[in-house]
Amino acid sequence: MFASGMKDIIHQEMIKERDKLEKHIVAMEESLRRARAAVIQSDRPTQQNHRNRHDDTLKQSYTQWDCYEDTDELDEKIDAAKKALTKLNDKIKNHNNPSYNNDNSDQCSLHHRYKCSCLGDKRAERAVVAMTTCERLDEMSQFKKDGNTLFVQQNYKEALALYEKSLMYYEYCFDGSQDEREQAETIRELCLVNAAACFLHLKLYRKCIEYCDEALAINDNNVKAWFRRGRAHRLHHDFDSAEEDLKKAIQLLGGESTIAISLDKR
Numbered sequence: 001m002f003a004s005g006m007k008d009i010i011h012q013e014m015i016k017e018r019d020k021l022e023k024h025i026v027a028m029e030e031s032l033r034r035a036r037a038a039v040i041q042s043d044r045p046t047q048q049n050h051r052n053r054h055d056d057t058l059k060q061s062y063t064q065w066d067c068y069e070d071t072d073e074l075d076e077k078i079d080a081a082k083k084a085l086t087k088l089n090d091k092i093k094n095h096n097n098p099s100y101n102n103d104n105s106d107q108c109s110l111h112h113r114y115k116c117s118c119l120g121d122k123r124a125e126r127a128v129v130a131m132t133t134c135e136r137l138d139e140m141s142q143f144k145k146d147g148n149t150l151f152v153q154q155n156y157k158e159a160l161a162l163y164e165k166s167l168m169y170y171e172y173c174f175d176g177s178q179d180e181r182e183q184a185e186t187i188r189e190l191c192l193v194n195a196a197a198c199f200l201h202l203k204l205y206r207k208c209i210e211y212c213d214e215a216l217a218i219n220d221n222n223v224k225a226w227f228r229r230g231r232a233h234r235l236h237h238d239f240d241s242a243e244e245d246l247k248k249a250i251q252l253l254g255g256e257s258t259i260a261i262s263l264d265k266r
Contacts, residue, residue: 014088014091017088018092021088022085025085028074028077028078029078031074035071133177133180133184134180136169136172136184137180137183137184139166140166140188140191141166141187143169144166144190144191146162147159147191147194148194150162151194154201156198156201156202159198160198160202163191163192163194163198164195166187166191167191167192167195170184189219189222192211192212192214192218193222193224193225196224196232197228200235205232205233205235206232208229209229209233226249227245227246227249230243230246230248230249233245234246
């Protein structure tokens, strides 16, 4: 579940990068077309000397050349950009393939505090397994706290990466005491609703709904989960579900008609 959330964001960023690169290539190709036109124009003065237009035409030629790059250099830039675009398209295609797990670099690029549980990093995973449950709980809490700081700074992708890390640590909190397991469940609930808030800002509404579902499975009185799921349903144009969720949130708030729910900083 958690890896797929990060994968959606990474895929979205690669799409944006591809679109930007495609526009850049189109712009360079237009510059190349105009530069070649300038070369043709610059050849005309020698053919018009007998008309006494040499000075005016030469001045026009210099003006044109000031506006355009060298055609050979542009050709090289366009070729390099197209190769980069091909590579990026292959990367996007492979990103949806489960075998993409062989490449950790993009999965770990969003300011992960550590590299535990990242795909293929067995040493880091062994280090987490070697921790006591108390140490894992401390890490979960710190990831959540750091995520909240990044969220306030509107660094939603980076904040989400840390909430995901905290949720990953939860998967190893199976051998503690009853009290420790309850603490882990509480932190998990908070990270789920906070991650859902990140997904809202990132316009990944289905992921927001999914994480709210997880939080409500833990605690069906979580007002923030109802409210954020309601917002996600509304933004996803499921107005009936949105109305039901928001009514539930209002009910839990004691019938208040105004809802102002911020990030959970507990």
